[in-house]
Amino acid sequence: MRILLYNPDNGVTRNFMPHLWMFLLQSLTPPGHEVLLVDGNARAMSDSELVSFLRKEKIQLVGIGAMTRMIAKAYRVADAIRAAGIPVVMGGPHVTEVPDEALGRDGGPCHADAVALGEADETWPLIVEDAARGQLKQVYQPERDSKGLDRKPALNVYPLIRWDKLDLGQFSLIPKLLRPLMSKLGSGWGSFHVVPIETGRGCPYGCEFCTVTGFFGDSIRFRTNESVIDELLRLKARAKRERGKVAVFFIDDNLAINIKRTKSLLRDIIAAGAQVPWVAQISANLLRDEELIDLIAESGGKWVFIGMESIDPANMADVNKNFSKPEEYGAVLKRLAQRNIYAITSFIFGMDNDTLGVADRTLKEIQSWPPGLPVFGQLTPFPATPLYDRLEKAGRLVRPKHWLDFSPFVMAHNPLKMTIEEARAETKHAWSCSYSPEQNAHAVDSISEAPLQYRISHLVARLFFRGIYFPQLGWSAWLKVIGQNRRTILRLAKDSLLIAWRTSKRNMTPQLEIDGGDSAALTGKSPVHPESV
Ligand code: B12
Numbered sequence: 071m072r073i074l075l076y077n078p079d080n081g082v083t084r085n086f087m088p089h090l091w092m093f094l095l096q097s098l099t100p101p102g103h104e105v106l107l108v109d110g111n112a113r114a115m116s117d118s119e120l121v122s123f124l125r126k127e128k129i130q131l132v133g134i135g136a137m138t139r140m141i142a143k144a145y146r147v148a149d150a151i152r153a154a155g156i157p158v159v160m161g162g163p164h165v166t167e168v169p170d171e172a173l174g175r176d177g178g179p180c181h182a183d184a185v186a187l188g189e190a191d192e193t194w195p196l197i198v199e200d201a202a203r204g205q206l207k208q209v210y211q212p213e214r215d216s217k218g219l220d221r222k223p224a225l226n227v228y229p230l231i232r233w234d235k236l237d238l239g240q241f242s243l244i245p246k247l248l249r250p251l252m253s254k255l256g257s258g259w260g261s262f263h264v265v266p267i268e269t270g271r272g273c274p275y276g277c278e279f280c281t282v283t284g285f286f287g288d289s290i291r292f293r294t295n296e297s298v299i300d301e302l303l304r305l306k307a308r309a310k311r312e313r314g315k316v317a318v319f320f321i322d323d324n325l326a327i328n329i330k331r332t333k334s335l336l337r338d339i340i341a342a343g344a345q346v347p348w349v350a351q352i353s354a355n356l357l358r359d360e361e362l363i364d365l366i367a368e369s370g371g372k373w374v375f376i377g378m379e380s381i382d383p384a385n386m387a388d389v390n391k392n393f394s395k396p397e398e399y400g401a402v403l404k405r406l407a408q409r410n411i412y413a414i415t416s417f418i419f420g421m422d423n424d425t426l427g428v429a430d431r432t433l434k435e436i437q438s439w440p441p442g443l444p445v446f447g448q449l450t451p452f453p454a455t456p457l458y459d460r461l462e463k464a465g466r467l468v469r470p471k472h473w474l475d476f477s478p479f480v481m482a483h484n485p486l487k488m489t490i491e492e493a494r495a496e497t498k499h500a501w502s503c504s505y506s507p508e509q510n511a512h513a514v515d516s517i518s519e520a521p522l523q524y525r526i527s528h529l530v531a532r533l534f535f536r537g538i539y540f541p542q543l544g545w546s547a548w549l550k551v552i553g554q555n556r557r558t559i560l561r562l563a564k565d566s567l568l569i570a571w572r573t574s575k576r577n578m579t580p581q582l583e584i585d586g587g588d589s590a591a592l593t594g595k596s597p598v599h600p601e602s603v
């Protein structure tokens with residue numbers, strides 16, 4: 071059977087990274103079937119183009135995965151595919167939380183022939199075999215344990231994802247036109263992939279707005295260090311072979327949830343020479359340990375995503391996240407910045423104790439920290455979360471099925487101390503101030519002592535991150551952004567040329583690549599890790 075796994079686009083910007091579930095299910099597919107992958111973020115297709123593609127490729131089953139945010143789009147695509155006579159199975163967090171909606175068992179239209187609830191590692195092979203026999207069931211659910219809970223797949227035996235062989239063409243961040251030229255730069259920039267890797271699943275914290283504890287459970291399952299390192303080594307070898315670059319996003323919800331284990335993993339990565347530049351999510355409370363931060367730096371860690379949520383401790387208590395202390399944030403970020411590790415700091419507006427001016431108060435606090443990549447969202451009641459239940463009971467949900475008329479940055483419930491419109495304006499203000507050309511220049515200037523590679527990486531990340539809020543699809547949008555930030559870009563280009571000139575003057579091997587050694591020539595500082603993006 072020929073199968074397509076499809077991820078709908080998010081409608082705002084190209085995702086910088088593909089979704090892990092597609093690669094995972096592809097590698098868990100029983101032999102004898104062929105699986106194609108299309109991520110709408112990387113390979114945009116209209117519904118009719120997608121249907122033509124399915125016909126041309128003789129696809130017999132389509133699997134669609136989506137978060138709540140993309141579910142309306144996913145239903146629309148599924149409807150078009152089913153109308154063409156191809157069965158659709160849907161999985162992922164949203165259909166797990168409200169399966170009746172996808173199946174039309176809540177009185178609405180039916181969008182899927184089958185749904186896979188929860189983690190589908192063990193059910194996917196059954197789904198494929200049933201579909202091949204033309205006997206798809208409506209619901210696939212993991213087996214239950216004695217307490218009636220889903221049996222979670224152990225990760226100590228993990229499927230082999232063939233990162234070394236897979237066709238990743240659609241996911242390279244280097245535009246096609248530039249690839250031949252870029253592959254000649256230094257050790258090669260002909261491709262650049264950010265690849266998702268998980269090392270564990272589950273989270274014990276149970277924050278009120280989050281679906282993770284409910285979905286993956288409150289105890290953590292880990293992969294072995296060896297299997298993670300094997301993936302890293304394959305990726306590294308591939309990048310070298312292709313004259314390209316690779317970076318990894320460890321998508322665990324909290325990479326340092328068990329510090330002892332994290333340190334052991336990072337030590338093993340270093341010992342195996344498996345360092346690639348990486349990003350991971352780690353909560354602020356786990357970043358007090360200096361040895362951990364040293365290991366993060368030495369193993370290739372470049373950016374840490376920290377769910378800071380709010381600078382107001384009352385808000386943190388409201389959402390059951392007061393293990394994360396706003397008063398600690400500045401010190402945590404300094405500790406990271408001392409090792410040239412920077413943070414993606416995520417904030418939520420519209421929390422119950424937020425009042426007008428929350429954006430300016432937060433921005434003022436951010437200004438006192440080392441530069442990072444702030445991102446701003448709004449408190450969103452995802453189905454099946456404690457937050458959803460609380461707001462529903464209190465009659466505060468204005469749009470109880472907000473995902474069916476998805477509207478970016480418009481809250482689905484009334485915040486207590488401001489209006490929905492005010493929360494939206496605060497969010498817009500925070501994004502506009504944080505990613506203006508002046509602020510981008512200021513952020514890069516504030517690390518002028520850091521090696522050049524970090525300043526370049528900081529600016530590039532800023533230009534990508536503004537795309538989470540400001541639509542940034544297509545060449546013209548990008549050219550506009552580049553034009554607006556030309557002064558900072560030109561300054562960094564000048565510094566690069568200066569380094570190249572000094573290097574060649576010292577009669578060293580000419581290097582166009584901006585590596586730790588080059589930057590050290592300019593800044594007089596020793597390089598941290600020569601592989602940095
Ligand atoms: C990585 C990640 C991202 C990445 C993007 C996704 C990517 N390219 O990988 C980034 C950082 C960009 C991101 C952004 C956001 N994210 Co996010 N993200 C994650 C994270 C941490 C890991 C996803 C992952 O790969 N998990 C591991 C895989 C194996 O699990 P899985 O995807 O659930 O897949 C399994 C099953 O669900 C099932 N399955 C999934 N799809 C399908 C399809 C079929 C056909 C079948 C059969 C089975 C199946 O099988 C898989 C194997 O068991 C999850 C949390 C988590 N732990 O999952 C949040 C999560 C998915 N994100 C979430 C949210 C809310 C967001 C944002 C909206 C946040 C915001 N406020 O801006 C944005 C929106 C993104 C956008 N505009 O596109 C929520 C979604 C909740 C929901 N109900 O929708 C999650 C669950 C976290 C949470 N706090 O609750 N995210």
Ligand code: SF4
Nearest residue numbers: 273275276277280323
């Ligand atoms: S927000 Fe993060 S720490 Fe809180 S429950 Fe979700 S994954 Fe765990």
